[in-house]
Amino acid sequence: MDHTQPKSERTTAVAPIPFDNSYARLPAHFLARVHPTPVAEPWLIKFNRPLAEELGLNADALERDGAQVFSGNSVPEGAEPLGMAYAGHQFGQFVPLLGDGRAILLGEVIDRNGVRRDIQLKGAGKTPYSRRGDGRAALGPVLREYIVSEAMHALGIPATRALAAVVTGEPVYRERVLPGAVFTRVAASHIRVGTFQFLAARGDTEGVKTLADYVIDRHYPQIKGQERPYLALLETVAERQAALIARWLGVGFIHGVMNTDNCAISGETIDFGPCAFLDAYDPAKVFSSIDQGGRYAYASQPAIGQWNLARLAETLLPLLDPEPSEAVNLANDVIAGYGPRFQTHWLAGMKAKIGLIGEEDGDLDLVQGLLRQMKEGQADFTLTFRRLADVAESDTAEHAFAATFSDPTALGPWLAEWRARLSREAQATPRERAQAMRLVNPAYIPRNHRIEQAIRAAEDDGDFSLFEALLSVLAKPYEEQPGFSAYAAPPAPAEEVFRTFCGT
Ligand code: AMP
Ligand code: MG
Numbered sequence: 415m416d417h418t419q420p421k422s423e424r425t426t427a428v429a430p431i432p433f434d435n436s437y438a439r440l441p442a443h444f445l446a447r448v449h450p451t452p453v454a455e456p457w458l459i460k461f462n463r464p465l466a467e468e469l470g471l472n473a474d475a476l477e478r479d480g481a482q483v484f485s486g487n488s489v490p491e492g493a494e495p496l497g498m499a500y501a502g503h504q505f506g507q508f509v510p511l512l513g514d515g516r517a518i519l520l521g522e523v524i525d526r527n528g529v530r531r532d533i534q535l536k537g538a539g540k541t542p543y544s545r546r547g548d549g550r551a552a553l554g555p556v557l558r559e560y561i562v563s564e565a566m567h568a569l570g571i572p573a574t575r576a577l578a579a580v581v582t583g584e585p586v587y588r589e590r591v592l593p594g595a596v597f598t599r600v601a602a603s604h605i606r607v608g609t610f611q612f613l614a615a616r617g618d619t620e621g622v623k624t625l626a627d628y629v630i631d632r633h634y635p636q637i638k639g640q641e642r643p644y645l646a647l648l649e650t651v652a653e654r655q656a657a658l659i660a661r662w663l664g665v666g667f668i669h670g671v672m673n674t675d676n677c678a679i680s681g682e683t684i685d686f687g688p689c690a691f692l693d694a695y696d697p698a699k700v701f702s703s704i705d706q707g708g709r710y711a712y713a714s715q716p717a718i719g720q721w722n723l724a725r726l727a728e729t730l731l732p733l734l735d736p737e738p739s740e741a742v743n744l745a746n747d748v749i750a751g752y753g754p755r756f757q758t759h760w761l762a763g764m765k766a767k768i769g770l771i772g773e774e775d776g777d778l779d780l781v782q783g784l785l786r787q788m789k790e791g792q793a794d795f796t797l798t799f800r801r802l803a804d805v806a807e808s809d810t811a812e813h814a815f816a817a818t819f820s821d822p823t824a825l826g827p828w829l830a831e832w833r834a835r836l837s838r839e840a841q842a843t844p845r846e847r848a849q850a851m852r853l854v855n856p857a858y859i860p861r862n863h864r865i866e867q868a869i870r871a872a873e874d875d876g877d878f879s880l881f882e883a884l885l886s887v888l889a890k891p892y893e894e895q896p897g898f899s900a901y902a903a904p905p906a907p908a909e910e911v912f913r914t915f916c917g918t
Contacts, residue, residue: 428483429475433492433521436530437603440628441621444613445496450486450518451539451549453594455583457481459878460560460885462577465600469525469533469577476578484578484598486518486538493520497541501615502608502675503725505709510615512608512675513543516550519604530632532604533577536597550586554869555687556595557881561868563599565860565888566683571661572654573683574601593873602682605629607726608675614729622729633680644733645744652723652752654681659719660759664767665859666692666795668712670702670914677722688914690862692795693904695788701862701914716760720752766854767799768832769806769847772839780835783828791819794904799855805829806836807848856891857902860884862911864901 437445458480466473482488489495497514504512517536525531536559537551556579566573582594605625613621626644630637637646658681662669668690669676669683676685688702697713705711710718727745734741764781765771788798797818804811812829816822836847868880887901895901905911 428479428488428490429472431471431476431483431490431492431521431533432523433490433494434524434530435492435494435521436628436632437498437519437522437532438494438496441624443499443616443618444609444621444625445498446513446542447494447496448518448539448541449489449495450535452487453485453582453584453596456485456487456580456596457583458484459579459581459595459872460576460881462564462575465575465577467526469523469531469600471523480578481580484535485580485582485596486535489520495520497543498604498609499543499612500606500608500675501612502606502673503611503722504673504675505705505707508611508615509675511543511612513612514541514604515544515547516541517599517604529602532599532601534599534601534604536599537582537594538596548586550582550584550594551597552586552588552592553581553595553873554592556597557869557872558689558865559597559599559686561860561865561881561884561888562686562689564885565891566667568889568891569661569665569856569859571665571667571683572658572681573686574599574678576600601678601684602680603629603632603678604684605679606675606684607677607679607722607729608673609679610726610729611674619732623733626730626733629679642734642744644730645748648723648727648730648734648745648748649751651679651681651726652748653755655719655723656716656752656755657681657759658683659715660756660763662715663712663760664763664854665856666695666712668692668699668701668710669715670705670710672710672715672718672722674722674725677719679726690911690914691859693861693910694792695785695795695798696792697785697789701911703913703915716753716756719756720749723752724749763854767851768802769836769851770839771842771850774835774838776835780831783831787819787825787828791821791824793818793820796856796859797902797904800852800857800902803848803851803855806851807844853892857894858887858891858898860888861901861905862914863905863909866911867909 461477461480463473466476495518499513501510502512517534518538520533522530522532540549560576560579563573563576577600578598580596584594585591586594634650637643640646669686670688678684690701699712700708731741734744765777801815805815816825864884868884871877871880887898
């Protein structure tokens with residue numbers, strides 16, 4: 415561990431946080447106790463007051479002391495800062511020890527709904543897991559994670575949340591010199607598939623059991639006392655991941671680095687470094703500069719979810735059944751069941767997107783027919799569905815809908831089929847149907863070029879107004895916001911983003 419830099423001291427002078435820590439009570443090898451490394455000149459860029467209130471924190475005091483607390487310069491009383499140990503398959507390659515190399519868990523709080531939540535500083539200095547990294551984060555990735563976390567939440571998709579962002583007043587050295595920043599993240603927990611893999615890879619079956627029991631207690635108490643609780647845990651995680659990834663596909667989200675260490679057991683979207691959203695629909699789309707083989711392409715995400723689930727299952731084998739072959743059979747059944755689970759969630763989501771409630775044999779074909787046309791016509795994913803809601807309300811909207819396709823006349827036959835199918839739907843007036851569709855088809859998503867523009871202005875000019883504007887539009891993604899229609903538009907050719915970077 416690097417002791418060359420001073421570590422922050424505990425102080426009671428700053429805003430108190432009612433910590434109630436449990437991860438710090440787990441066996442010593444699960445974690446490393448480490449204090450944040452103070453920074454030169456912290457300045458609070460953004461504080462999420464509503465989230466602080468939801469967490470039961472003293473928002474006034476935190477707003478006042480935010481620069482100190484959210485930089486890690488002052489560690490509030492009751493915090494037990496630590497880095498979590500984890501392993502992970504990175505692009506398919508197993509790494510037995512990764513761990514929080516630049517993230518420090520301050521502690522946990524119980525929120526207003528009685529849910530235990532982690533408060534973690536990302537970019538707060540080196541930890542014993544930093545390897546060759548500097549333990550720091552650059553401003554750009556911090557703003558990106560802030561925007562996308564809150565946008566996902568507003569879209570109704572489980573994700574870690576953004577509590578605060580601070581600039582450090584110190585440079586970080588990447589390909590270029592960049593302003594340093596610290597991101598404060600809130601999660602139901604930061605336990606990953608890789609956390610289980612870390613213990614399993616050490617042959618620490620007792621540790622795997624301790625972690626599994628902890629996870630059941632914390633996230634899935636309903637399965638406690640079941641005859642096969644660890645099998646139920648695997649099934650529950652399968653269900654959460656299937657549901658989550660179906661939601662991602664429904665808004666055109668590409669995570670970018672679905673390594674097992676970036677796959678949260680809670681079912682929250684986590685660690686979306688080089689994530690991006692589809693503009694034109696293309697199932698093979700990849701943005702991340704480090705994903706050269708396209709392993710984590712848009713349409714590959716469900717299969718990767720299953721692959722990650724299989725890695726979790728491997729760690730649980732000794733707990734599933736004393737008879738190894740029976741344990742493997744049980745695990746295989748869950749892994750095989752993931753496909754149908756995903757398909758059910760995905761189809762339900764896609765049907766809702768095109769305004770269907772009832773069930774007919776041809777529904778899947780109808781959805782796939784539209785997606786085929788979208789791919790051929792390079793139609794903007796978000797606009798297509800949003801405008802289809804307008805068509806559901808009035809035929810006069812058909813022109814604008816068709817204009818999202820390179821050949822506006824190509825959609826005629828599909829629209830005819832869709833209308834015929836709608837005519838067999840129960841009740842719903844055109845207006846009601848359109849409104850239901852607008853509740854599942856966002857007008858606003860965090861478009862890559864908008865994020866890029868917000869980061870550019872902040873990095874180059876210290877101008878956070880675009881960041882603020884974007885956050886405010888994305889807080890109500892399903893509502894038409896007069897005056898902000900430009901935020902619904904795809905990029906102009908010169909604005910298009912082709913590559914995204916982790917920024918680590
Ligand atoms: P990520 O790509 O952010 O999911 O990180 C993968 C692994 O690299 C994790 O173990 C991180 O803690 C570690 N890591 C990433 N960036 C840094 C950094 N700047 N300093 C130390 N460790 C890092
Ligand atoms: Mg990660």
